[in-house]
Amino acid sequence: SDSQRIHITDVSPRDGLQNQAVHLSTEAKLQLIALLAEAGVQSVEATSFVSPKAVPQMADAGELVPRIAARWPQLRTSVLVPNLKGLERAHAAGAQEIAVVLSATETMNRKNINMGLEQALDVSEQTLAAAQALGLRTRAYVAVAFDCPFEGETPLAEVLRLAARMHAAGAGEVVVADTIGSASPGMVKERFAALRGVVPVDRLAVHLHDTRGMGAANAWAALEAGVRRFDASVGGIGGCPFAPGAAGNLATEDLVLLAERSGFATGLSLDGLLSAVDFAQAQLQRPLGGRSIAWLQRQ
Numbered sequence: 001s002d003s004q005r006i007h008i009t010d011v012s013p014r015d016g017l018q019n020q021a022v023h024l025s026t027e028a029k030l031q032l033i034a035l036l037a038e039a040g041v042q043s044v045e046a047t048s049f050v051s052p053k054a055v056p057q058m059a060d061a062g063e064l065v066p067r068i069a070a071r072w073p074q075l076r077t078s079v080l081v082p083n084l085k086g087l088e089r090a091h092a093a094g095a096q097e098i099a100v101v102l103s104a105t106e107t108m109n110r111k112n113i114n115m116g117l118e119q120a121l122d123v124s125e126q127t128l129a130a131a132q133a134l135g136l137r138t139r140a141y142v143a144v145a146f147d148c149p150f151e152g153e154t155p156l157a158e159v160l161r162l163a164a165r166m167h168a169a170g171a172g173e174v175v176v177a178d179t180i181g182s183a184s185p186g187m188v189k190e191r192f193a194a195l196r197g198v199v200p201v202d203r204l205a206v207h208l209h210d211t212r213g214m215g216a217a218n219a220w221a222a223l224e225a226g227v228r229r230f231d232a233s234v235g236g237i238g239g240c241p242f243a244p245g246a247a248g249n250l251a252t253e254d255l256v257l258l259a260e261r262s263g264f265a266t267g268l269s270l271d272g273l274l275s276a277v278d279f280a281q282a283q284l285q286r287p288l289g290g291r292s293i294a295w296l297q298r299q
């Protein structure tokens, strides 16, 4: 049934590559996306239109997006934009879906996008409105929704306020993010039970990092809370360069294994994902993979 279907956005080309010592070429990014598409991935976050001084790894966004659209017209492709300038660049490149990035604390917004919280909220709302006027699909991150690396535990009331504002601003998905991977299943259960009161559950997504090895357990708690939209990154690569202590994302292969073994359909192939992990390892020149990789490779 539909309630047994989960929707995964693979964020490895964006979150996965934005903080790597090795910078992938546009060609290599396209090869990674080709492997994801072959593995059955239907939604990717491909890149970000941010300052190339802040994140040089994403400097080729304007070149990458039209090439993805030409090659995979059916692939849902989102791009992260921090402001109206990012939206303008994304639209010029032909992007069909954008994601704004609002953090739930003052300091995280300043470190990430050089704005205070109220300004970041304002800019996120303006960017969502402008994107919808252009006919684009939208996502809105609420980052540091559990803990902030600078301010400690984020008050739940603040997360609810910002999630509600992003929903009211028309965000197609409100993506609740555990930026530094510090959440626990109990926190996920509590926070999503409350979030369901302010955003319809089919508009909620969860974006988990796996710093403490809790990513899969947290994904299960989100599933139990009714969430069916997940971000994940093949091989578990990822991390925000402006959030100290942020390790990789929940690995797509871990999420798929967890979900499929529990009776949920993902549409993704574990074999296909392993090919993408192999490719990313060769490119980044270090071992990758989530918690299940050693077992998966023996199958």
Ligand code: HMG
Residues within 6 Å of the ligand: 015, 018, 048, 049, 050, 051, 052, 054, 055, 080, 082, 083, 085, 086, 087, 089, 101, 112, 113, 114, 141, 142, 143, 144, 177, 178, 179, 180, 207, 209, 239, 240, 241, 242
């Ligand atoms: P700023 O320096 O305050 O910006 O940076 P500004 O408006 O003063 O402009 C400075 C320069 O940047 C100007 O150029 C602007 O034109 C340019 P100059 O005149 O010096 O040549 N500029 C831009 N260039 C390209 N694209 C743009 C853009 N905007 C201004 N969109 C800014 C503010 C937001 C630009 C900067 O801080 C930035 O780019 N930050 C990037 C942050 C980022 O990418 N973080 C990682 C992604 S978030 C994340 O990973 C978390 C997430 O995964 C969820 C989770 O896990 O929690 C999503």
Ligand code: MG
Residues within 6 Å of the ligand: 015, 177, 179, 207, 238, 239, 240
């Ligand atoms: Mg992230």
